[in-house]
Amino acid sequence: MLKCWPAVKAYFQKLGEDHCPPLIWRHIDNEAGEKDYSTSQTYMMFLQTTLTPIEETVLILEQDALTAPELFEAMLRLLNSLKQRKADSFFGTETDKALRKMPPSKARKVTQDFLKFFEKTIAYLEAKFDFSEKNHLCALTPFSLKKSVTYDHLRCAAEQLKMEKIINLDNLYSEYTDAKSLMDEQVACVDPKITVDKKWVAIFSEMGTRSHKCENLLLLVSKILSIPCSNAFVERVFSLMSARWTETRNRCNVDLVKAELQVKVNFDMDCEQFYHRIIGMPESPAQSFGYVLESSQQRCCCTEDKLHSGN
Incomplete structure (x- = not known):
C-alpha cells in the first residue's frame, strides 16, 4: 500500500469529493497542500512498523x-515489545523522518494518536490475557526447555494442574535427578528446527535406554504438551472437512472422511511416496494394498479390451 499510495491518492483525488467515498476523502482532502509530507502515508508507515511484532x-x-x-x-514478549515502544516513543525510522517534516502542531x-494506539492495544491485551504469575501457563513456561529446569518448576506445574493426587x-x-543432565543438554540445543515436543521425546527415549524410571515425569509432561494453545488447528480441520465432504460427495460416511483427513493432516508425502511407503510395509497392509492395486489394473485392462472389441 505504501508503494502504491501516490497513485492511489491521485486516483481518489481525481474522482473529487462528490464521487469519492466520504471516509477516504476525509483523509486525502487536505493532502493537496502537503508538499514535503503526507499525513495518511505517515500513519501507514507507523502501522507497517508497529504491526510487525503483532503479526509475528x-x-x-x-x-x-x-x-x-x-x-x-x-x-x-509481545506485551513487553509494545510497552517499550510506547516508553521510547518509537514509531519507526521512516515515521520519525515524516514527523520532523510536519509543522510542530500537526x-x-x-x-498523540500513535501513543493512544499503544495504550489501547496494551489495554486490550491485558484485558484478554492474564499476564500475572497466577496464570497456569506461566508455571508451564520452564517446560519449553529454553532455560534450566528445577524441581520447583516441576512441583509448581503439578500443583497448577491439580495433579498432586496423580x-x-x-x-x-x-526422576528429575536422573533427567537433569538430559534436560540441560536440550536447553543447550538452540536448533529452531527441533521443537519442544521432540526435545522431550529425546529425553524420555534416552531415559528408557538407561533404564531410568520416568513414570511421573512422563505423566506431567504429557499433560502439559496435550494442552491446546488455540483453536486454529481445529478450524483448519473443519475447513479441510468441508472441502472433502461436498454436495457431490454427500453419500460419504464418517469413517471415510475421517480417514481422508487423517492422511491429509498427518502425511506430507505425494502419491508416489505414499505408494512406496505402503508397499514397503510388512505383512498384511502391503499385501492388501498390492492386491487391490493389482485387481484395479486387471479391471482396467479388461475394460480396455472390451472397448477395443466393441462389446
Whole structure:
C-alpha cells in the first residue's frame, strides 16, 4: 500500500469529493497542500512498523507445533515489545523522518494518536490475557526447555494442574535427578528446527535406554504438551472437512472422511511416496494394498479390451 499510495491518492483525488467515498476523502482532502509530507502515508508507515511484532506473534500462535509452555512467553514478549515502544516513543525510522517534516502542531497531534494506539492495544491485551504469575501457563513456561529446569518448576506445574493426587512428588524428584543432565543438554540445543515436543521425546527415549524410571515425569509432561494453545488447528480441520465432504460427495460416511483427513493432516508425502511407503510395509497392509492395486489394473485392462472389441 505504501508503494502504491501516490497513485492511489491521485486516483481518489481525481474522482473529487462528490464521487469519492466520504471516509477516504476525509483523509486525502487536505493532502493537496502537503508538499514535503503526507499525513495518511505517515500513519501507514507507523502501522507497517508497529504491526510487525503483532503479526509475528499471530504467526507463532497459529503454528501447529506451538506448545503450552511457549504460549505465555510469546504473549509476554509481545506485551513487553509494545510497552517499550510506547516508553521510547518509537514509531519507526521512516515515521520519525515524516514527523520532523510536519509543522510542530500537526506532529504533536499525530504523535498523540500513535501513543493512544499503544495504550489501547496494551489495554486490550491485558484485558484478554492474564499476564500475572497466577496464570497456569506461566508455571508451564520452564517446560519449553529454553532455560534450566528445577524441581520447583516441576512441583509448581503439578500443583497448577491439580495433579498432586496423580503424581508421586517424591518419586518425581528422583526422576528429575536422573533427567537433569538430559534436560540441560536440550536447553543447550538452540536448533529452531527441533521443537519442544521432540526435545522431550529425546529425553524420555534416552531415559528408557538407561533404564531410568520416568513414570511421573512422563505423566506431567504429557499433560502439559496435550494442552491446546488455540483453536486454529481445529478450524483448519473443519475447513479441510468441508472441502472433502461436498454436495457431490454427500453419500460419504464418517469413517471415510475421517480417514481422508487423517492422511491429509498427518502425511506430507505425494502419491508416489505414499505408494512406496505402503508397499514397503510388512505383512498384511502391503499385501492388501498390492492386491487391490493389482485387481484395479486387471479391471482396467479388461475394460480396455472390451472397448477395443466393441462389446
